Amino acid sequence: MKQTGTQSDHSRLEGLDHAGTGRVFWNLGMASLCERAVARGEVRLSEAGALVVTTVQSGQEISLVRVDDTARASGEPLPETVSGYASVLTRAQFEALKTDLLAYVGRRTLFGQDLCVEAGAGQRLPLRVLSDQAWHALLSRHLMRPCEATDMGETVPRLTVLCAPGFRPTPETHGVAADGAIALDLANGLALIAGTARSEAIRAALARLIDGPLTDAGVLPLDGVAAIGTAGRVALFLGTAGAGKSTLAGALARGQGEDGAPARLVDGALGWGEDGLVALENAAYARPADLARLAHEAPGFGAVLENIALDPASRTPDLAEAANTDVSRVILAQPSTDGAREPKLGPPAQLFVLVQDASGALPAIARLNPAQALAHCLACMDATPALAELYGPRLHDLLAGHAPGCWLVNTGWIGGAAGVGRRVSLEASRRLVDAAQAGELATGDWRTDPHFGFEVPTALEGIDPRLLDPARAFANRSAHDAAARALAGEFAARLARLETALGEEARDTQPGMAVAAE
Structure with missing residues (x-):
């Protein structure tokens, strides 16, 4: 596993083809990611130190698609047994999307996080999230439990998410008609996110990737x-x-x-x-209305506020206005000092x-x-x-x-x-x-x-x-x-x-x- 904060070039991306000569910052902590997200102009800071990001214009329509090696053409009707997918991609279309997306990020700085999911009976499922947005790395670190060196060692993650919000897929080349896409190659444990920065895309990709391995583990x-x-x-x-x-x-x-x-x-x-319930996510991921009803503490340092307005003078987030907005989210990191991150529930x-x-x-x-x-x-x-x-x-x-x-x-x-x-x-x-x-x-x-x-x-x-x-x-x-x-x-x-x-x-x-x- 890469050590916290170290850099490498893209040629060391295990599980992906050579992706150019840009830098990858591996496993930066919360403070470093907040600092970089602000410095890069990705987010604004609230008065309490939460990161406020606007993604509503990014990928208004997100299409969930998967590669099917038996598919002959894009847009074929999906069988009834396939739940939640908009369409299938041929292997050629997925590989074209992967190649073009890697070329796009090849000269950009990426932020990588090595994470893991509790799979029951002492098993941990390693996974990796890469994005050219620093706040995405922070989001991923909130959503899933960061892995310790003992969790992964030198293990190559079975599952990888690569996110490039600025890359726009095309229906002619990539078989995707929507503004944004979550394209899944479940057989190889790879999710490509293109054309959208919304947090729900990363969350959905992680959920789809871990579904099969969890089921195989009896969870x-x-x-x-x-x-x-x-x-x-x-x-x-x-x-x-x-x-x-x-x-x-x-x-x-x-x-x-x-x-x-x-x-x-x-x-x-x-x-x-068999051992009971486990928490697959590490964070509180909520609509503003739920946050208010559940009496959570106000979003403070390191929290992510998505599509929530800030008062221009006080920098106070307007959670009431965003309470019933479908695209507004609050993502809170769980504290790490009182055992709250223990995933086993019984x-x-x-x-x-x-x-x-x-x-x-x-x-x-x-x-x-x-x-x-x-x-x-x-x-x-x-x-x-x-x-x-x-x-x-x-x-x-x-x-x-x-x-x-x-x-x-x-x-x-x-x-x-x-x-x-x-x-x-x-x-x-x-x-x-x-x-x-x-x-x-x-x-x-x-x-x-x-x-x-x-x-x-x-x-x-x-x-x-x-x-x-x-x-x-x-x-x-x-x-x-x-x-x-x-x-x-x-x-x-x-x-x-x-x-x-x-x-x-x-x-x-x-x-x-x-x-x-x-």
Whole structure:
């Protein structure tokens, strides 16, 4: 591994062809990277020392593509089993992009970071990020854990990200029609990012690269939130975007920490393996609105504020204005002095699958058996048949091995569709999640829902009974039954596509919902 701060020319880039005669600064620390990013005019400084960067004009449209050695031409329709990719590239197109991108960075200064990801059972997956932007190196250092010499030795990283925001790919030569591209050669562990400086491009490239090796190591990659309480009990929150994972997990973590013992929140990329959950990312990567709700400390020295306005006089960032902007992000480094960077979290004691029911037919909380939990998790991951076949058996084994309490939490509507019914309040959702985590719900009575098959508590102190029995919130029970039958039918249709992955036990369930929630 290169030593911190040393330079080399591009000819020493392991895993890449000769890239010219420019310099590479390897593994600079946070202070050095901040200094260089400011000196190079990449960023501005906030009054607290955060780096403020504007990327919204860079790569307005980002295309995620992958090389396919069997592809005959760019733009061919992708099979249904390929999830999230805009198109495939031929090997020739990818190699042309790689050659031209390397020629572009060949006379430029690059910043390299050697990083690693915990892969369970004491395994660490080495990876490398290179960019001609110093703040990208800082971002990467925040996102992933910097490797110590003992982690890598002289090992060549299996996975490499090379980022050149100023290079614009062309559809004629490179098969990419968008302004910016994330081009993946998964077989060779290489991601090329061109035409965009946005942090989400680097984060997405890292996530796609580590997905396969993690799965091979028996670790299931997840996008969720883990709240770790004072007794080490872990609550895992999964669900659709905007369903409230960060908010509910943050409230739970704060509540558990009231006795003075430390509580912890891990929001973002997680891995679930035999030993439990691991944090795949090292930083807090959040929208400004989430940062405010979770009561994080103000972004200070070394934090990255992306597409957030600064007051021209005071240099104070306007987090309120950026709160609901899709392209605004706050990336905070985790402290390194109190063990917060320890990635191992342990097995989940509770699993909460969050959905936003737009029909109003679901109760605010329900208890799931393992088969129902498996179906709901795959549904909220929007799994294709191929992805379900890959993840389904592993998730089944993890649910069986760790046996968490499994819950479906509806943060959407009750008593009718949006505009007719009423939204489940944040206070009610918090109360229900707290009761499930504390075991309070286990002492009450339950009913089995006739449409979805899951169990629903009949009452909880402080909760409107209509939140637990939505039929009472509709104008009449027949209206609820019609909405519930339609919702169950939609979900059953989705499960039919995942039949092979779910297994006999899960195929026989009618667990409910994830379709109308999206």
